[in-house]
Amino acid sequence: MIEAEAAVIHGKIIYDARLPIEWAEGTYKTIVMPGFSDGHMHPQVIDTGFSQPYSYSNSYEWIEQRVMAIDEASVRRDESLSSRLAFLTYLRSILEGSTLISVTGAFVPNVKAWNLALDKPRIVFLPTTMRRSGWMAPQEIFSVSEKLRNSINDSLARLGIFVHSLKYSSQRDIKYSYSMIEAKKGIMGLHLSEGISELNILQRIMNSNRFNRIIAVHCLNDKVKPYGLTCISCPGTNVILYNKVKRDIYDIDSFGSDWPHIIGTIASHIHIINRIFNVPIETLLFRLTTGGYIVHGMSTQGDLIGFDESLDRVLKSNVQPIDVYIAGRKTVEEKQTFLTGYTLEDVERETKKAIDAALDLHGTGYISRNELFWRIRRAREAFLSFH
Numbered sequence: 126m127i128e129a130e131a132a133v134i135h136g137k138i139i140y141d142a143r144l145p146i147e148w149a150e151g152t153y154k155t156i157v158m159p160g161f162s163d164g165h166m167h168p169q170v171i172d173t174g175f176s177q178p179y180s181y182s183n184s185y186e187w188i189e190q191r192v193m194a195i196d197e198a199s200v201r202r203d204e205s206l207s208s209r210l211a212f213l214t215y216l217r218s219i220l221e222g223s224t225l226i227s228v229t230g231a232f233v234p235n236v237k238a239w240n241l242a243l244d245k246p247r248i249v250f251l252p253t254t255m256r257r258s259g260w261m262a263p264q265e266i267f268s269v270s271e272k273l274r275n276s277i278n279d280s281l282a283r284l285g286i287f288v289h290s291l292k293y294s295s296q297r298d299i300k301y302s303y304s305m306i307e308a309k310k311g312i313m314g315l316h317l318s319e320g321i322s323e324l325n326i327l328q329r330i331m332n333s334n335r336f337n338r339i340i341a342v343h344c345l346n347d348k349v350k351p352y353g354l355t356c357i358s359c360p361g362t363n364v365i366l367y368n369k370v371k372r373d374i375y376d377i378d379s380f381g382s383d384w385p386h387i388i389g390t391i392a393s394h395i396h397i398i399n400r401i402f403n404v405p406i407e408t409l410l411f412r413l414t415t416g417g418y419i420v421h422g423m424s425t426q427g428d429l430i431g432f433d434e435s436l437d438r439v440l441k442s443n444v445q446p447i448d449v450y451i452a453g454r455k456t457v458e459e460k461q462t463f464l465t466g467y468t469l470e471d472v473e474r475e476t477k478k479a480i481d482a483a484l485d486l487h488g489t490g491y492i493s494r495n496e497l498f499w500r501i502r503r504a505r506e507a508f509l510s511f512h
């Protein structure tokens with residue numbers, strides 16, 4: 126039995142709730158069922174590429190103009206560091222209350238870290254394919270997927286593919302990936318309309334008007350839902366890079382953090398998102414929780430987070446849950462991972478160490494350590510102060 130002063134269940138708020146759940150028991154001020162869903166994140170991103178926020182008009186401009194402190198491709202080739210970064214992302218997710226996450230980036234390290242983790246969130250692996258050195262071709266991703274499928278044969282995890290973008294992936298790769306995904310009844314993620322309108326280009330490439338298996342990430346400049354696309358909005362990085370967010374909540378299915386090491390996972394953005402969107406709170410809560418599960422076709426069964434804070438505090442400040450359940454199993458107790466005893470402070474300290482190691486091993490030499498950590502702080506501040 127769970128009792129709570131306020132319960133958010135699939136986005137609906139119920140006061141003085143008594144829930145006859147057999148897999149959990151306790152009394153909380155607030156519970157959220159399922160927990161928060163982080164619909165898009167890059168576990169290997171540890172640099173913003175710039176010092177001054179709001180400097181770009183679209184993602185291509187950012188990618189072309191940024192000056193990295195750490196060589197991205199080199200980090201991705203470093204399996205042990207990449208998987209360390211993924212592992213820390215998983216711990217951070219559950220400690221903050223993000224019970225479902227969708228990860229792009231380095232495929233094998235992301236899966237290895239998840240298999241090794243004892244306390245972990247539900248997960249969707251959308252490994253990135255991109256026409257750049259250090260990235261996998263879609264054929265390679267599908268063939269590795271087949272090999273890994275057995276090792277993650279678990280209702281907590283799902284596999285798909287992430288096509289980086291219309292510009293950095295070839296038309297052939299985009300079409301091939303989508304045809305494979307259609308045949309396998311899978312899902313495909315894609316950065317779309319991140320600062321420039323791209324829906325018409327997608328329609329031209331695919332020679333279609335319906336895209337039922339594509340999860341569009343950002344969709345800042347296009348209304349996408351009428352075309353069967355689902356939309357994950359990432360207000361954090363949209364603010365940091367472009368000083369704007371997608372305002373049309375009815376064209377958004379769910380939200381993502383994009384850069385969990387830099388700005389935290391989506392559960393830590395609730396108070397900022399709540400301030401940005403002036404819409405009925407249940408409309409927002411549905412998208413922050415169940416919305417991401419629906420987009421990724423994941424079960425919500427047994428996912429719950431419990432707070433010793435009022436719902437008002439959960440919505441208006443950055444508070445950590447005390448307990449977290451994933452698929453009916455406790456994964457966080459008293460703000461520590463249940464089997465392994467990590468706190469959020471531990472994760473933050475370890476993340477700093479991993480970034481230091483990345484600088485030592487894969488630094489470009491253009492940016493100092495102090496400058497890199499200053500960049501990270503500056504990005505966080507830009508998001509926090511956005512109105």
Ligand SMILES: [Zn+2]
Binds near residue numbers: 165316383
């Ligand atoms: Zn992204």
